[in-house]
Amino acid sequence: MGTMPFQRVCGIFVILGACLMSFTPPCDGGNILVFPLDGSHWINMKVLLVELHARGHNLTVIRASNSWYIEEKSPLYTSISLTMEVGMEDFFDVFVMENIRAQREGASSLTIFKLINDFFSMITEAHRLWADALARIFDDENMVKRLHDAKYDLVLTDPAFATGVFLAKYLKLPLVLNVRWITSGEGHFAIAPSPLSYIPAPGSGLTDKMNFIQRVKNILFQSVVEYQQRVLVGPKYNTLCDKYIEGECNVMSLLQEADIWLFRSDFVFDFPRPTMPNVVYIGGFQCKPAQPLPADLEEFVQSAGEHGVIIMTLGTLVNALPEDLADEIASVFAKMPQKVIWKHKGKQPSTLGNNTLIVDWMPQKDLLGHPQTKAFVAHGGTNGVQEAIYHGVPVLGIPLFFDQFDNLLRLQERGARKILELAHTNRRSFEQAINEVLHQDSYRQNIQRMSRLHRDQPIAPMDQAVFWVEYVIRHKGAPHLRTEAYKMPWYSYYSLDVLLVLMTAATVLLLSTFAVFRFLCCRQRRKSKTKQH
Known part of the structure; x- marks a missing residue:
């Protein structure tokens, strides 16, 4: 085979470059x-x-x-x-x-x-x-x-x-x-x-x-x-x-x-x-497929074997639970066959078991997407709830304030989580709730169904x-997408002014009709009386 002419090689690279550029969306940075x-x-x-x-x-x-x-x-x-x-x-x-x-x-x-x-x-x-x-x-x-x-x-x-x-x-x-x-x-x-x-x-x-x-x-x-x-x-x-x-x-x-x-x-x-x-x-x-965990965390997760892992976090505002409650939760975790990763910045619970890893920070998205994760104990913040839906992990919710109860309620309505209110959280109630979420198949099935629905989008x-x-x-x-309703006074928005005018017109018409009939009847009666005389 002879050597390909230089001009022909250059032409091929120009065509390839043009093709690649045609598949790259234009981006004018704003x-x-x-x-x-x-x-x-x-x-x-x-x-x-x-x-x-x-x-x-x-x-x-x-x-x-x-x-x-x-x-x-x-x-x-x-x-x-x-x-x-x-x-x-x-x-x-x-x-x-x-x-x-x-x-x-x-x-x-x-x-x-x-x-x-x-x-x-x-x-x-x-x-x-x-x-x-x-x-x-x-x-x-x-x-x-x-x-x-x-x-x-x-x-x-x-x-x-x-x-x-x-x-x-x-x-x-x-x-x-x-x-x-x-x-x-x-x-x-x-x-x-x-x-x-x-x-x-x-x-x-x-x-x-x-x-x-x-x-x-x-x-x-x-x-x-x-x-x-x-x-x-x-x-x-x-x-x-x-x-x-x-x-x-x-x-x-x-x-x-x-x-x-x-x-x-x-x-x-x-x-x-x-x-x-x-x-x-x-x-x-904000949800994406899970990325590999750090080596030490992956080793801990894999050591759980067939029992899997529970992860627990109460969000950015709560660094730690009261010490007595943390001790009760830790004692429940200590008895369980699962491994536990718990984001907790307070004093280490005195009842902490060997199966529980306390961390200041956790790669929450990657842990939720790990096949070993069996349950998510969470406060019910919007981010965590949506990530649990995306990865199909059932939730035990402990709402604390703001919108957290409402968020968890939406999952509960779809059979994908259980709510444990803080006022009723103790050793016995927590153990019963976490075991229910782990072992009742309906929780996992329902949230995995939600996950399939959430992911099934064209864009x-x-x-x-x-x-x-x-x-x-x-x-x-994008003014063409905005409603003009906000420029209207409240009585116009609800058409109360129109309703008032129509009711007034109907009332006037009704009263006028009644007055005409009354006038005609009275006139007829007067005529009748005149003829009799």
Whole structure:
């Protein structure tokens, strides 16, 4: 065979290169301003930022200088740090421990009222702190110039605090929400029709099947949410509206102006309900196939043999349970044939068995995806619940506060988990519950069915999220997907004005008809009397 001519070789490489380029999606990197929330909310926001960075987008993250989780320096983003009076971690620590103590001791009505009041005070103060921090940005001419000169394409924010929403409005930028919770309550209630006859209010502990008494309870719980928004939270942002935003505004109207809602839920997990065209469901977007475990952890997991492994964690806010309760749980684990990996930062339980490994941190996703994992003892945070669904691992839930009971209730309704309330958690109840989850096949079968449903999607949730962020960048917003309902007064939204006019017209017509008939009858009677005379 002769040597192939140089020109022909070059031609082949050019054709191959062109073919490869044709299969690579075009990527025009956008300039995105990110205003996240700290704690577990940052964990799933960061997952999205990793993907956006990998696709060539330039990211700027606004964070507190004393941030709990959000690092100042990162290869993913440039940061802007704001000075805060107090760290968010300090904010929650006292409340968390008081809440756990009250639940265990069977709190009186007075104690429960005090806890609710403390919670409202804590949340209200947190909103005030962030509203004040944002006001300092708006008052800083150099910072405002820096933000304008950066020519951002959009703002991506978690609206559990409204600061990012106000910043987008002030800078006149498109807005994308990475959302499940808003400033008060669950996001759907701000944007979509939400009939309380079958849509449970946050914190109600109800399902979508309610009797009369439960519907009364549901309305009362939603009234508390409305009170929190209108009386406690909303006023903390009113100064921003009055001083910095053109035209009238409030938190809810600005939320309703958002272009896209990337909603961290789906209807495998949540109850069916009305929605809107600019709501994109990305539940489980942070979930991926399990990666190999570190060698020492893999060795521990494999040493469990056919009995498998139980993993336990109570999330980012709870470092440790009270010592006596930790001892009781450890004693139950010590008797079991399974191996246990337990995220616990407190004092090591005195009853700890040789089969239990205490860790400060665990690769939760990779452990849930390991074939040896048989059960997940968890607090019921959204991330953990969705990861359990993705990997098909049954859950023993010990809800502590916030949305955790509601999350676990959704799994319970589908037969995929068991709830053990903290007030009733002791050695006996914990042992009975964990054995039920391990040995009753229905729990594993039901959550594996949920896993199959969740995975059976035409487009992966992460790809959906990135597509819609880039969609907003390409089209400089998505106003055609937004409803105009938020611009209507409440009486027009519910057509009460139309109903009033129609009822008035019908009443006038009815009275007029009655008057005509009465007039004719009276006239006829008068004629009859005249003839008789």
